[in-house]
Amino acid sequence: MTQDKAITIGILAMQGAVAEHQVMLKKVSSHTPTTITIVLIREVVDLSRCDGLIIPGGESTTMALLARLAGLTEPLREFVQKKPVWGTCAGAILLSQAVEGVKKGGQELLGGVDVKTERNGWGSQIESFEVPLFVEGLREPDRPFTGVFIRAPVILDITPSTFSPPVQILARLSAALLPHGQTLVAADEDDTDPRDARTVVALRQGRHLLTTFHPELTTDDRFHEFFITEYIALFAFIKITLASSV
Numbered sequence: 001m002t003q004d005k006a007i008t009i010g011i012l013a014m015q016g017a018v019a020e021h022q023v024m025l026k027k028v029s030s031h032t033p034t035t036i037t038i039v040l041i042r043e044v045v046d047l048s049r050c051d052g053l054i055i056p057g058g059e060s061t062t063m064a065l066l067a068r069l070a071g072l073t074e075p076l077r078e079f080v081q082k083k084p085v086w087g088t089c090a091g092a093i094l095l096s097q098a099v100e101g102v103k104k105g106g107q108e109l110l111g112g113v114d115v116k117t118e119r120n121g122w123g124s125q126i127e128s129f130e131v132p133l134f135v136e137g138l139r140e141p142d143r144p145f146t147g148v149f150i151r152a153p154v155i156l157d158i159t160p161s162t163f164s165p166p167v168q169i170l171a172r173l174s175a176a177l178l179p180h181g182q183t184l185v186a187a188d189e190d191d192t193d194p195r196d197a198r199t200v201v202a203l204r205q206g207r208h209l210l211t212t213f214h215p216e217l218t219t220d221d222r223f224h225e226f227f228i229t230e231y232i233a234l235f236a237f238i239k240i241t242l243a244s245s246v
């Protein structure tokens with residue numbers, strides 16, 4: 001059986017860094033055997049064509065509100081239950097089970113990943129920062145990946161429920177590199193405690209990928225390549241299963 005190397009990836013296009021993700025996916029498509037069709041998700045019909053989805057960075061409250069107005073909230077929740085989704089920054093917030101620091105009026109979430117996040121947990125816009133990260137699973141794992149953190153969420157807690165797939169941590173932040181005097185957690189000053197969720201900036205759980213920073217705001221497409229290549233077998237499996245069930 002030959003592996004299906006054509007996949008369709010949606011990018012939730014309510015607001016935020018949509019074009020940047022699109023550029024990255026095109027780049028990946030140009031140098032891997034995978035043909036990627038990109039669909040910008042603005043309506044429910046767009047979603048049904050996709051094998052996987054990226055929820056970009058931007059502003060999670062606005063994004064959730066616009067998705068609600070477009071009638072996308074429930075279809076997105078169903079999509080998260082069935083297919084791979086990658087949330088970057090605001091997208092990571094939307095994939096969380098719970099969030100702190102929400103705006104007045106609350107914050108709708110899609111859920112899907114067993115984490116609790118805190119919006120703007122590293123501080124305001126002027127406290128944005130870039131740090132080198134070592135990410136498990138990327139091509140050339142010893143070459144640092146630039147983590148761009150812009151009003152990024154902090155992961156406060158990672159608690160997989162009994163029936164959920166385990167969480168795999170892909171990258172941690174080193175407190176020593178934080179430029180604005182942000183602290184990770186008082187009880188763990190050397191930030192090496194594996195229980196310390198605050199240091200975690202990239203993880204996967206089952207078919208979902210979550211990054212609290214913006215890989216799409218670099219010129220390095222290794223993260224997008226990881227998303228595509230790592231999940232390709234799963235995408236192909238989904239297609240084969242669907243095809244054989246009709």
Ligand SMILES: NC(=O)CC[C@H](N)C(=O)O
Pocket residue numbers: 056057058059060061088089090091093119120150151152153
């Ligand atoms: N760069 C980002 O995506 C920032 C996320 C933003 N702070 C929010 O809460 O949605």
